[in-house]
Amino acid sequence: MASKSREESKEYVLKTAKEHDVKFIWLWFTDILGMLKSFAITVEELEGALEDGMGFDGSSIEGFARIDESDMVALPDPDTFQLVPWRPREHHAVARMFCDVLKPGGEPFEGDPRYVLKKNLKRAADMGYTFYVGPELEYFYFKDSTGTETLDSGGYFDMTTMDAATDLRRETVLTLEEMGIGVEYSHHEVAPSQHEIDMRYTDALTMADNVMTYRLVAKQIALAHGVYATFMPKPVFGINGSGMHVHQSLFKGRKNAFFDPKDSYHLSQTARNYIAGLLKHAPALTSVTNQWVNSYKRLVPGYEAPVYLSWARRNRSDLIRVPEYKPGKENATRVEFRSPDPACNPYLAFSVMLAAGLDGIENGYQAPEPIEENVYEMSEAERQKRGIDTLPPDLLEAIQLTEKSEMVRKALGDHVFQAFITNKKIEWNQYRTQVTEYELKKYLPVL
Numbered sequence: 001m002a003s004k005s006r007e008e009s010k011e012y013v014l015k016t017a018k019e020h021d022v023k024f025i026w027l028w029f030t031d032i033l034g035m036l037k038s039f040a041i042t043v044e045e046l047e048g049a050l051e052d053g054m055g056f057d058g059s060s061i062e063g064f065a066r067i068d069e070s071d072m073v074a075l076p077d078p079d080t081f082q083l084v085p086w087r088p089r090e091h092h093a094v095a096r097m098f099c100d101v102l103k104p105g106g107e108p109f110e111g112d113p114r115y116v117l118k119k120n121l122k123r124a125a126d127m128g129y130t131f132y133v134g135p136e137l138e139y140f141y142f143k144d145s146t147g148t149e150t151l152d153s154g155g156y157f158d159m160t161t162m163d164a165a166t167d168l169r170r171e172t173v174l175t176l177e178e179m180g181i182g183v184e185y186s187h188h189e190v191a192p193s194q195h196e197i198d199m200r201y202t203d204a205l206t207m208a209d210n211v212m213t214y215r216l217v218a219k220q221i222a223l224a225h226g227v228y229a230t231f232m233p234k235p236v237f238g239i240n241g242s243g244m245h246v247h248q249s250l251f252k253g254r255k256n257a258f259f260d261p262k263d264s265y266h267l268s269q270t271a272r273n274y275i276a277g278l279l280k281h282a283p284a285l286t287s288v289t290n291q292w293v294n295s296y297k298r299l300v301p302g303y304e305a306p307v308y309l310s311w312a313r314r315n316r317s318d319l320i321r322v323p324e325y326k327p328g329k330e331n332a333t334r335v336e337f338r339s340p341d342p343a344c345n346p347y348l349a350f351s352v353m354l355a356a357g358l359d360g361i362e363n364g365y366q367a368p369e370p371i372e373e374n375v376y377e378m379s380e381a382e383r384q385k386r387g388i389d390t391l392p393p394d395l396l397e398a399i400q401l402t403e404k405s406e407m408v409r410k411a412l413g414d415h416v417f418q419a420f421i422t423n424k425k426i427e428w429n430q431y432r433t434q435v436t437e438y439e440l441k442k443y444l445p446v447l
Helices: 008-021 044-052 059-061 113-126 164-178 204-224 270-290 347-360 379-387 393-403 404-430 436-444
Strands: 022-032 036-042 054-057 071-076 093-102 130-142 181-186 194-199 228-231 244-252 307-311 318-321 336-337
Touching: 008 044, 008 093, 022 044, 022 071, 022 113, 022 204, 036 044, 036 054, 036 204, 044 071, 054 059, 054 393, 059 071, 059 204, 093 113, 093 194, 093 318, 113 204, 113 347, 113 404, 130 204, 164 181, 164 194, 164 436, 194 204, 204 228, 244 270, 244 347, 270 318, 270 336, 270 347, 270 393, 270 404, 347 404, 393 404
Parallel strands: 022 093, 307 318
Antiparallel strands: 022 036, 054 071, 071 093, 130 194, 130 228, 130 244, 181 194, 244 336, 318 336
8 A cells, every 4th residue: 555646545545434334533643752642533524634634732742741732733644544443343433544743834743753753764765775673562461550460470482371361462463463464473471471472574664653553452452351461661570571672674675785695694784884873872762762760670681681782693681683694584684672662652762773773874883793692691890891881770861861962863853852851851850759669668667
């Protein structure tokens, strides 16, 4: 459908809506923090919405840092039209479309995360590249949203007894496929009640839409079964948190720009420059890929979450891993960035990773030597000697690094850059002033 003109896509949407007796269409967009926003229109308004968009209050995009009400227009992207499988089909079906957010005059709104990603993809396209990503989102099932009681005690790739979670995962995969989202793998993860569904590699804009859909579908299916699915990065102390490793590559036409048959790692100079850009900017973009106070409870040594700025082929303690090359699979050559978590805003996260990599290519940054030893086991002195730095340890430091980064500012644009930082400072201040259970247990009896 992507190759159709907008007119053909609009015709297809109107025809499909009629054929399936669609009564309501959910118009979806995302706020700066990656929260899905939605309002519904009836099928009678569909043609007008596709033509001119629908007005709404744009301050809902700003996250916690709400500004005065402002009129915005949500213009549906007809290529994202899908029936919603968990709503009744027989009579008055429901469909959804993602929207681009415009100003009343019709020009793009700089605060729309989808527009931010489109702008970065255009920069890549101007350099001759298409950006492909394949994120692996982990999540937990709990009995409900008020606690962390697990549904099973399985581990990595366990074939757990035919419990609720197996059916939940199966139903989630089937629902995603019904909504046009290809799934490669689904399996039990390392921690009890932790699962992973990997979507098939595709272009970054489609994938960001897919991530938003996936998170909603996982939660919706869980809800229908009376349980709760969460993408919170570290819900349980002492066991692995949930990550979103992002496999990424650049293509020139049908050719993978990251592949070089002569290189010992089968990586082109382009790929090595891209890796160097990611490593150089990783600390500054961490507040975007790991944007919550809780994200930094996952980014600690020892739980499969990478904190050291290094890259390698096999090593799971490195921030960037290059999956082993298989002959005949040139197109699968890619780099895997392992720090992001599944609670980020995918439009902004893909934007800053791409911008960092492109910066590496444009400026010819040289990647350091790969580190195949386990970085966790090195002493602090050895890491320093080898120049292995770390990601920021908490949200405050992450925000401070982002604030100084010209690369992130350029990637996000001034509006989102300022609003994002304002949002994160509000969150940090709310967190900083809390008195936690930990403090009460530790200090109240003795002080």
